Amino acid sequence: MRRRYTWHIFQSIEYSGEQAQIKLYNFLGYLMDNFTPSSTENLISHIFRENDVCWDTEWERYFCYKNIEVPEVYSGPHLTFPLTVEQAVGLLEAFRNKKQLHSRYVLELLLETWKLLRLLPNINRISTCQSKEVTICDLHGQLEDLLLIFYKNGTPSLEKPYLFNGDFVDRGKDSIEILLILFSFMLVYPCDVYLNRGNHEDHIINLYGFTKEVLTKYKIHGKRILKLLQKIFSWLPLASVIDQKVLVLHGGISDSTDLGVLAKANRHNASFTYPEPLGPRDCFHNRSLQDFSTRIKANMENELDSSKKKENILAAALNRSQHEILSKSTDSVSSDTTKDEWRQILDVLWSDPMNQDGCMPNEVRGGGCYWGPDITEDFLNRNNMQLIIRSHECKQEGYEFCHNRKVLTLFSASNYYDVGSNRGAYVKLGPDLVPYVIQYQASSMTREVGRTERSALKVLREQLFAHKSDLLCAFKKFDSKNTLVSLNDWASAVESVMHLNLPWRTLRCQLVACKTADGTIDYCDWFNELAIKGPNTDHIDQSLLETLYRHRSTLETIFRIVDTDNSFISMEDFRQTWKLLSVYLKMEITDEDICNLAVTIDSNQDGSIDIDEFMEAFRLTDKKSRLERGRSMFMGTASDLTKLED
Numbered sequence: 320m321r322r323r324y325t326w327h328i329f330q331s332i333e334y335s336g337e338q339a340q341i342k343l344y345n346f347l348g349y350l351m352d353n354f355t356p357s358s359t360e361n362l363i364s365h366i367f368r369e370n371d372v373c374w375d376t377e378w379e380r381y382f383c384y385k386n387i388e389v390p391e392v393y394s395g396p397h398l399t400f401p402l403t404v405e406q407a408v409g410l411l412e413a414f415r416n417k418k419q420l421h422s423r424y425v426l427e428l429l430l431e432t433w434k435l436l437r438l439l440p441n442i443n444r445i446s447t448c449q450s451k452e453v454t455i456c457d458l459h460g461q462l463e464d465l466l467l468i469f470y471k472n473g474t475p476s477l478e479k480p481y482l483f484n485g486d487f488v489d490r491g492k493d494s495i496e497i498l499l500i501l502f503s504f505m506l507v508y509p510c511d512v513y514l515n516r517g518n519h520e521d522h523i524i525n526l527y528g529f530t531k532e533v534l535t536k537y538k539i540h541g542k543r544i545l546k547l548l549q550k551i552f553s554w555l556p557l558a559s560v561i562d563q564k565v566l567v568l569h570g571g572i573s574d575s576t577d578l579g580v581l582a583k584a585n586r587h588n589a590s591f592t593y594p595e596p597l598g599p600r601d602c603f604h605n606r607s608l609q610d611f612s613t614r615i616k617a618n619m620e621n622e623l624d625s626s627k628k629k630e631n632i633l634a635a636a637l638n639r640s641q642h643e644i645l646s647k648s649t650d651s652v653s654s655d656t657t658k659d660e661w662r663q664i665l666d667v668l669w670s671d672p673m674n675q676d677g678c679m680p681n682e683v684r685g686g687g688c689y690w691g692p693d694i695t696e697d698f699l700n701r702n703n704m705q706l707i708i709r710s711h712e713c714k715q716e717g718y719e720f721c722h723n724r725k726v727l728t729l730f731s732a733s734n735y736y737d738v739g740s741n742r743g744a745y746v747k748l749g750p751d752l753v754p755y756v757i758q759y760q761a762s763s764m765t766r767e768v769g770r771t772e773r774s775a776l777k778v779l780r781e782q783l784f785a786h787k788s789d790l791l792c793a794f795k796k797f798d799s800k801n802t803l804v805s806l807n808d809w810a811s812a813v814e815s816v817m818h819l820n821l822p823w824r825t826l827r828c829q830l831v832a833c834k835t836a837d838g839t840i841d842y843c844d845w846f847n848e849l850a851i852k853g854p855n856t857d858h859i860d861q862s863l864l865e866t867l868y869r870h871r872s873t874l875e876t877i878f879r880i881v882d883t884d885n886s887f888i889s890m891e892d893f894r895q896t897w898k899l900l901s902v903y904l905k906m907e908i909t910d911e912d913i914c915n916l917a918v919t920i921d922s923n924q925d926g927s928i929d930i931d932e933f934m935e936a937f938r939l940t941d942k943k944s945r946l947e948r949g950r951s952m953f954m955g956t957a958s959d960l961t962k963l964e965d
Contacts, residue, residue: 322772325740327820331819335782410499419536432551433550444559448750452755453749454748455483464732465500467743485514494529514555517668553587557584566707568667570669572667573688580663670711672722676692696722706754708727717741718730718758736775743761782817790842796812802844806827806838810823
């Protein structure tokens, strides 16, 4: 039971973080329409929206690396193109030894990758006839797991093809290194290294983790690298079919999944971002990825109207018939088709299997669907297939069969939530198409229940602290005069606020030390236990402190956007940012509060705030909570808490 609820805590908080990332998308849309400084406006537009007037050749000029000089003191790997297998292996060894690839070579490697991906189909077709086995895995930014897989199984080659099943980035701290390794081997072996897109290969979904990692490692050219990666992600294939019998994709299927539609979809236009704002800010916290599909039709109709106008003008000049123009315009853009394509791609990247029959929206993640065994059976029969291999969900053993062993979930990132929390696994598939699973753990530490449990409970306590005001309101509904509530009322109140679907009655012994003789819980005493105190914060309003702490990942992302040159922001920009943020959070932040915050954050008192000062200010917890490992979990990472405890 302890292992189960520990797992449930980590998973619930992870999915809460994905929903927070979607809310951040809505906020950025509002930011673009309302933030006044032109530099910030241009930067957000550059990261957030596509520039429709740019052709690929123009983008290639923008991403040009030739004016970037490599200094003589640089000791990392040097690349020449076309790449050789020796260079790919050398890059792997350099990253094993904690070296960094120079930004010139990063851009050059990414440009070559982009050129190759644009030639690939939406669905990879892989055959085991010419080789004994295909190795399938996913990584989630954890370089240790990739190194271990290559050590145990060998690096990609003509005799050893690999299929990497999405989510190369986020969570782990070495996402950019993993991308560069995979891209380099794909350039060397374009017919033996295959990549599927995952739901985190999107520049909005990975705003918290991967964006932060790239901007930290490449301070000068980081934003250009991110823009190029945005292009690359949009061109990644959506799925792979092995020997016509096994479908491999990142998320899953739905009752409407059609491989014919997916094969013809404009995958490079399938992102979770669209040029129009998402409506008033009141809708921010009620949106999901499902909502975006309703905007496709309107967006495409606008494009259709614009296209018709241009064609009419051109026809007048060339004396062409209106009938020809209308026919061409109608054939060129189909809003219904585009909407269907986008929804199917969403299902492929985000869906999860469930035990019961049927198909329903995946409200937990905010995108995709849950699909049952009957949907699997129907899909496999229609397409004359026998197995679906997918990733997307962490499993304690690294893999799990479901739907009468016709769906295999594969998860290669060991120690995903914390050291010892789960094994990783990869699959080898030969001509007999019987999956052979290899498990491993990229750590010498044992899977100790107590250690992982303590880490999960600390992350959960942070979540509870960050929702203190909401919890107080919920408790007062049960007890308006005193501060005592029964165990049942305490559990009901906490679940009504947290929405984590946890066994709160069972967790009470782990979360609440203080209790009265009659078994009731004094929630004020309990909040005193949860109180997280930091230095020099007594002069800051505590409810404001709580709110800022809850949204600290979002705040860091906003800071990095405002800080256009990775140096610092002025006090005036700081003030405007917080004023705008107060609108987003629907709370009053006075000028005095902003001034107090600025004084607290500006530790060296130089009148401006740099990123180090900003991050230090949000270590307002005790030393148990640090966010520097680079994972994008919304409220911190358990592994960091455990390290600091030790």
